[in-house]
Amino acid sequence: MLTIVYFAWVREIIGHDEERIERPAPGTTIRTVIEGLAAQGGGHAQAFADMDRLRAALDQRFVPLESMIGQAKELAIFPPVTGG
Amino acid sequence: MSRVSIQSQDFDPAAELVALEASGGGGVASFTGIVRGQGGLVALELEHYPAMTAMQVERIVEQALARWPLLGVRVIHRFGRLEPGERIVFVGAASRHRRAALEACAFLIDWLKSEAPFWKKEHFADTALWVEARAEDEAKAQDWAVKPPR
Numbered sequence: 001m002l003t004i005v006y007f008a009w010v011r012e013i014i015g016h017d018e019e020r021i022e023r024p025a026p027g028t029t030i031r032t033v034i035e036g037l038a039a040q041g042g043g044h045a046q047a048f049a050d051m052d053r054l055r056a057a058l059d060q061r062f063v064p065l066e067s068m069i070g071q072a073k074e075l076a077i078f079p080p081v082t083g084g
Numbered sequence: 085m086s087r088v089s090i091q092s093q094d095f096d097p098a099a100e101l102v103a104l105e106a107s108g109g110g111g112v113a114s115f116t117g118i119v120r121g122q123g124g125l126v127a128l129e130l131e132h133y134p135a136m137t138a139m140q141v142e143r144i145v146e147q148a149l150a151r152w153p154l155l156g157v158r159v160i161h162r163f164g165r166l167e168p169g170e171r172i173v174f175v176g177a178a179s180r181h182r183r184a185a186l187e188a189c190a191f192l193i194d195w196l197k198s199e200a201p202f203w204k205k206e207h208f209a210d211t212a213l214w215v216e217a218r219a220e221d222e223a224k225a226q227d228w229a230v231k232p233p234r
Contacts, residue, residue: 057136060140082204082215083130083173
């Protein structure tokens with residue numbers, strides 16, 4: 001299984017902050033995982049409508065959406081950060 | 085004292101500066117971020133990624149230590165609900181000379197804006213809006229001409 005965590009408006013639109021999915025093949029990219037979730041429709045489709053507004057982290061490290069899932073345990077999907 | 089604190093409670097900038105002054109350098113520079121109360125803002129809500137935040141801010145501090153000869157660094161970033169006038173963030177750096185301390189401070193705050201997993205939501209009397217990331221903040225972080233800590 002792969003744990004996916006959401007933050008900010010991505011979390012709000014999807015309606016929960018965490019879910020677990022069947023582990024994708026290691027060569028699967030984050031973008032492909034997101035496309036698969038968006039295909040479920042509902043909040044996922046709405047939150048993931050514009051990929052340019054999404055950023056990701058794998059095992060608590062920022063990575064591009066083109067990164068492969070590999071052996072990661074946790075995928076995080078969120079908008080661009082606005083701290084400081 | 086730890087170099088990085090991610091906390092909901094307030095902090096005392098004076099006490100932080102005193103601690104940095106004791107690190108033996110010739111200069112201490114700092115930046116304190118305060119919630120602006122413009123446009124009828126009632127509160128700012130800061131969300132973060134608890135499993136990642138402290139580790140990521142440590143990586144940013146490591147970048148600063150690799151670039152400047154610092155004797156002390158302190159970063160405090162608050163999360164949760166903050167009202168106008170409240171402190172959000174503190175960055176302090178001590179070094180033998182002013183330039184290193186001042187530049188490290190600017191670097192740390194620029195990178196906290198674009199490389200730390202925080203998200204701000206602005207609450208007004210009858211609505212709430214997530215703050216959009218600004219391209220210029222990203223550009224400022226890139227201006228430091230080093231790769232982000234990944």
